[in-house]
Amino acid sequence: MPRGxxxxxxxxxxWLVQARLVNDPFAxxxxxxDFHFTxxxxxxxxxxxxxxxxxxxxxxxxxxVSHTHMDHFAGFDRLLRLCLHRLAPLHLIGPVGFVDQVExxxxxxxxxxxxxxxxxxxxxxxxxDGDRVGRIGEFRARQAFRRRDLPPPPLVSATVLEQEEFQIxxxxxxxGTPCLAFAFQEKLRINVWREGLDLLGLPxxxxxxxxxxxxxxxxxxxxxxxxxxxxxxxxxxxRQHALRTARGHRLAYVVDAxxxxxxxxxxxxxxxxxxxxxxxxxxxxQDAELAAKRRHLTAAQAGALARRAGVSSVVxxxxxPRYVHRENELRRELERxxxx
Ligand SMILES: [Zn+2]
Numbered sequence: 001m002p003r004g005x006x007x008x009x010x011x012x013x014x015w016l017v018q019a020r021l022v023n024d025p026f027a028x029x030x031x032x033x034d035f036h037f038t039x040x041x042x043x044x045x046x047x048x049x050x051x052x053x054x055x056x057x058x059x060x061x062x063x064x065v066s067h068t069h070m071d072h073f074a075g076f077d078r079l080l081r082l083c084l085h086r087l088a089p090l091h092l093i094g095p096v097g098f099v100d101q102v103e104x105x106x107x108x109x110x111x112x113x114x115x116x117x118x119x120x121x122x123x124x125x126x127x128x129d130g131d132r133v134g135r136i137g138e139f140r141a142r143q144a145f146r147r148r149d150l151p152p153p154p155l156v157s158a159t160v161l162e163q164e165e166f167q168i169x170x171x172x173x174x175x176g177t178p179c180l181a182f183a184f185q186e187k188l189r190i191n192v193w194r195e196g197l198d199l200l201g202l203p204x205x206x207x208x209x210x211x212x213x214x215x216x217x218x219x220x221x222x223x224x225x226x227x228x229x230x231x232x233x234x235x236x237x238x239r240q241h242a243l244r245t246a247r248g249h250r251l252a253y254v255v256d257a258x259x260x261x262x263x264x265x266x267x268x269x270x271x272x273x274x275x276x277x278x279x280x281x282x283x284x285x286q287d288a289e290l291a292a293k294r295r296h297l298t299a300a301q302a303g304a305l306a307r308r309a310g311v312s313s314v315v316x317x318x319x320x321p322r323y324v325h326r327e328n329e330l331r332r333e334l335e336r337x338x339x340x
Contacts, residue, residue, distance in 0.1 A: 099125045284330060
């Protein structure tokens with residue numbers, strides 16, 4: 001699948017994030033979304049997280065949970081275990097009822113050794129009802145994870161997270177239970193032109209994030225961008241030679257959904273024009289009846305959705321174990337429906 005143009009350092013500096021499935025497509029789903037040069041990462045679903053290193057999991061600031069069927073949520077414990085001794089908070093977002101479920105998870109452990117001298121790790125959990133984040137529960141290690149309800153944040157409809165460089169949008173799909181699909185939308189894409197950097201004799205590095213942020217904030221050409229202690233350049237020079245702005249990168253994540261009119265409309269809208277669509281591909285079309293009963297997509301349906309939404313690339317996953325020796329058939333069926 002096309003995933004942007006890799007540079008010689010192995011990192012794609014033109015995109016704000018690099019997204020990768022944590023597991024092979026038959027395992028419990030999780031998508032790891034890693035930011036270049038910063039210590040932040042996101043997770044979509046908390047299925048099997050075991051292939052992720054502690055270092056990677058410790059970078060996760062937000063985890064978006066589609067629904068709490070066990071295959072999408074069983075990784076919660078590992079994430080919590082690792083984060084217990086960190087200072088940065090961890091924010092979880094899920095469907096209606098999610099705050100209660102996270103509270104139950106936390107209450108299933110004994111926290112008698114936590115007190116006011118403990119690390120003050122903070123976990124929040126939020127419910128999204130399809131229109132807005134309606135409820136947030138905060139759980140602090142120093143208070144033995146007793147729940148405290150916070151006022152809902154001021155977000156525009158269908159947005160579950162708003163940050164300076166990107167936002168996360170969500171829709172509620174029907175999977176016999178509410179199931180969230182998500183889209184990562186970069187606000188303004190700033191491409192780094194490698195030849196321009198070479199021309200200026202500048203290295204690739206974390207300073208590019210500061211430069212990109214300055215462009216996003218529309219700072220004047222004369223503002224200085226610090227590359228290292230003894231080197232800074234005016235933003236205008238970078239604008240002229242090394243930075244190009246474009247429409248922001250869009251990535252959509254769709255799992256566990258019945259193939260019917262209302263879901264089709266919502267998925268198409270969410271994924272419209274996405275650069276990357278990660279979509280469940282659970283059954284072959286020959287088992288469409290079973291797919292309908294389980295409220296999952298077939299490969300042909302997933303491909304048809306990708307086609308309707310006009311995405312640039314599609315990554316199928318969440319394959320049923322019944323096809324463990326027929327993986328290529330799933331991929332081919334999806335590909336055919338996508339290409340048309
Ligand atoms: Zn599932």
